[in-house]
Amino acid sequence: MLNVVERGRGWVEVICGCMFSGKTEELIRRLRRARIAQQAAVVFKPSIDDRYDVEDVVSHSEQRIPSIPVKTARDIQEKAGDAQVIGIDEAQFIEGDLLTIVRRLADSGRRVIIAGLDTDYRGEPFEPIPQLMCEAEFVTKLTAVCHKCGAPAHRTQRIGGGSERVLVGGQALYEARCRQCWEPPTKTGEPAGQGRLFNGTSGEDKKL
Ligand code: ADP
Ligand code: MG
Numbered sequence: 001m002l003n004v005v006e007r008g009r010g011w012v013e014v015i016c017g018c019m020f021s022g023k024t025e026e027l028i029r030r031l032r033r034a035r036i037a038q039q040a041a042v043v044f045k046p047s048i049d050d051r052y053d054v055e056d057v058v059s060h061s062e063q064r065i066p067s068i069p070v071k072t073a074r075d076i077q078e079k080a081g082d083a084q085v086i087g088i089d090e091a092q093f094i095e096g097d098l099l100t101i102v103r104r105l106a107d108s109g110r111r112v113i114i115a116g117l118d119t120d121y122r123g124e125p126f127e128p129i130p131q132l133m134c135e136a137e138f139v140t141k142l143t144a145v146c147h148k149c150g151a152p153a154h155r156t157q158r159i160g161g162g163s164e165r166v167l168v169g170g171q172a173l174y175e176a177r178c179r180q181c182w183e184p185p186t187k188t189g190e191p192a193g194q195g196r197l198f199n200g201t202s203g204e205d206k207k208l
């Protein structure tokens with residue numbers, strides 16, 4: 001269903017969930033299928049997210065797809081060209097009015113697929129993903145595996161760093177946690193639960 005692009009008909013898909021829930025993998029899967037269907041597809045990612053690669057979109061499982069790094073929503077509009085399918089990874093880090101640009105692209109007949117965190121490490125809605133979920137025809141919410149107990153996880157636990165909302169990092173800074181195992185940060189925003197059970201690897205974590 002989602003791969004049939006009727007000419008002149010656009011729509012919005014949102015893929016959301018906590019870190020490690022497979023959002024980027026799912027975005028890559030949908031874009032590959034669009035290309036198999038011979039649809040012109042382009043992928044954007046925020047230039048802030050250079051965890052694995054400056055240009056490619058890369059999942060935690062090392063699947064990758066070439067992308068265009070951008071800073072603002074306006075950059076996406078300018079660089080989308082005639083692409084029929086437009087993917088955006090880590091959309092919560094794109095600056096500017098992404099909702100308006102996404103609406104405009106879908107209204108002009110494009111299929112727009114957005115992947116992003118629906119909540120931040122405090123468990124609060126992470127704009128503009130909630131607004132984009134309301135705009136979308138199709139919403140997929142994924143869960144990860146809780147790093148502590150193995151249950152389905154829908155929360156991101158920050159296990160290091162400070163209290164800034166945007167702190168790009170991988171397994172050295174974040175874990176997926178279920179409702180029971182997630183520990184809310186302190187009132188000042190300091191991450192709780194610094195202890196780690198899972199000893200993953202990641203590149204350098206980058207403070208922003
Ligand atoms: P997201 O974009 O949602 O952060 P990715 O698509 O980049 O997630 O990565 C998903 C992959 O991460 C999984 O297929 C798996 O290989 C790996 N992974 C590592 N830790 C976990 C975890 N706790 N739960 C689920 N997948 C994990
Ligand atoms: Mg991702």
Ligand code: ZN
Pocket residue numbers: 146147148149150151177178179180181182
């Ligand atoms: Zn758990």
